[in-house]
Amino acid sequence: MKKMSLAGPTRFSSRFLAVTILHLSFSSAWAGEDDFFLKEILKQQQPNMNRQLPDWLKTKPMHLNPSLEKLLKEGNKMMVQGGTSLEEDMNGKRSLAKAIQGRWIFVSFGMPTHELKAAAEEAAATKSILVFRGVEKDQNTGLITKKLLPIVKNMKPVPGAVIDPTLFTRFNVTAVPTMIETDAEGKTRSARGLPGFKWLSKQEPGDHGQRGPIYGILEPDMIEEIQRRAANIDWDKQKTTAIANFWKNQEEFNLRPAEKNKERSVDMTIVSTQDIFHPDGRLIIKKGDRINPQAMMPMRHAYIVFDATSQKQVAIAKKAGDEILKKGKPVIYLFSKIDKQRGWDNYNETGDFINGPLYKLNKSIVDRFKLEVLPTVIEGEGDHVVAKELASGEVH
Template sequence: MRCFEHPSQKRLLRFISPIACLISFMVTDLVTAEEAWLTRSQQLLNTLQGQAKPAWLENNPHQLEARQQVLELFNTSKPLTDLKFGTEQSPMGKNGQPLKMLFISFSLGETTLKGIFEEASGRDDVLLVFRGPKPSQKLPALMGDLKRLLKGIDPVPNIVIDPTRFQRWSVASVPDIVVEQDRKSRLHVRGVSSLSWLDEQIKAGKQGDLGTLGDVGEIAEIDLLEEIKRRMAAIDWKQKQQQAIARFWAQQKFEDLPTAQADRDRSVDLTITAPRDLSAPNGQRIIRAGQTVNPLDKMPFGLCLMVFDATVPAQVELIQHHSCQDKKARVLYLASSMPRQDGWDSLKRLETTLQAPVYLLTPDVRIRFQLQHVPAIVEQVGKHLVVHERKVRASQGAPS
């Protein structure tokens, strides 16, 4: 979980010194749990309905599937040489050098394709471009077909699967040649696949759109980008949001604590021993190695933690009516458990009852404050923190 600066914490954060670091170390996990839970719960409760997909839904399985498709596209859009098809040389086209792109498809026939591969072999200024796999064909199967046609050709020509180039140059049929220089079309011709013919035209100074000079055919492969867009558009995001909400509570691991069987007060000593010298930004030593420090000597705790099991109404009632000794302390409600079936609705009702945000108890906070039973109240008494464990009576009312 991530935390952000809360206005009430500015008093703590303004001390830029090792002492502040020690205090921060004590409360970091608490603030982290608090702010992350606030972000998640309030965003869901207040903005989910009718709004765009929130960022935390990025980890839903359909979004992951889409990302995998994009990653698959990215990987296969690299030259096949990068995929261990042959040498590691890359096509030209940089630093003002022209790049001769030949747009091709399996619709040209394997014999024609093999001839193109052989002619492009060893030419770093030529890039052979496919748009994607054939309908219903997986990318690994396409790779297998290419490997079969490339067998015996050494070095392997530069081949990419890149639908973006098809879109950029409006390629709607094959073969199609675009000579690109400085990201602009220097020469464009359709119906020709001969690289030797192309070289002659460039040598003769031909430029511009030469039109269609031979037979062209349809592109047998799908536009991989359009396919990804289609799949994304077909996703019912509202349903996925609801499923994600349900999964959160089903998968949430709670810090379950046993119910207190008796009233008990325990003192928590926050005194620590510095493992090394701690210095201020100006180099002045503040704490020497081995020195014992109690953070509460430098700064008050300023919080009153109410820890309870939100699935037990009697604990909620006790916490609701309990008051802290320090009336200026900021009250923080931490639930060790929440109902799984209607978690978000229960959270909303609970926050309405307590008239304050409620956060989940985290393992680090439980350990840091030595929490053993619930309900429990953690607050500062003198130079120590005291954990008040309270037994829930059969008929719980406001404690005296």
């Protein structure tokens, strides 16, 4: 069968287009997916050397009351739409660049539970937002929801809540509860305690003083706390540790050594699970049609899979790769295991020896080519794919 060249202008037949669509639609790997394999391999190959957020900044996964979760999201969305943006003024202090309209009740877990519940009930009744300044010392952001949920879960509607130290700064909130309301003109009414928005809304703009019991703010300013904790993190050490531990966390594939040379054909056929239509509406492929993508999009690379902890297999992989390279076909080397104790040293030594691109084997390739023994060479030959299992003797 004549192979299609993509070097020059190409006429895309309806069947070729169908294969292309299937290529994008199916999650399983197949022979024409050299790029897919390489992307997956590269993605898994690179250690994450970016700075990682410490655990205290990560919200722990929780099963939330659906209405609470929804309102928490709406509360955060409202804050973003309101246009709050953090800036530095001439004195280096934080300020908000744009006026925002809304109702907020500033609270803290330093308040007695009954006072916090009263604030939440007021927020629920007036569709205002509970605002926390940050998280308690040495705690993570998930603590807010975890502690607030038992208080608000039976309220209808459930009040929205956010962590926003910038609002505390903007309105100079130094005690809780503090109620603040801004109108469309940017005029502000505020009071410490819980006099209620029904009363506050009828007052003239300005500060109406203390109208009930007030308490100190337990949580430190979130932004200042982030800066303080981040300053104490040794990022270079974190990066070094991440690199050192990279291989300890990698998946291995314990495939047994090949006992004899064996060649087997791999069925690359795809069965369409749905009708495929051309953009102009014409039916290209019917549900249930069988297609061999290798016949239309031949595999360009040869893949050599081996165990990097076995000197014999490394040598076989090297010899097999050299023979394929002489034919002008590019080779990708994949290792199923590596010496985790020696890690990068083993990886670099192996890469230098085979003198070619070296990557970790992934499950997509194991499953797609039904790998059971190593070393195995995978090549496209005409309209089919062949897997050659090599014993620890001569390479054929």
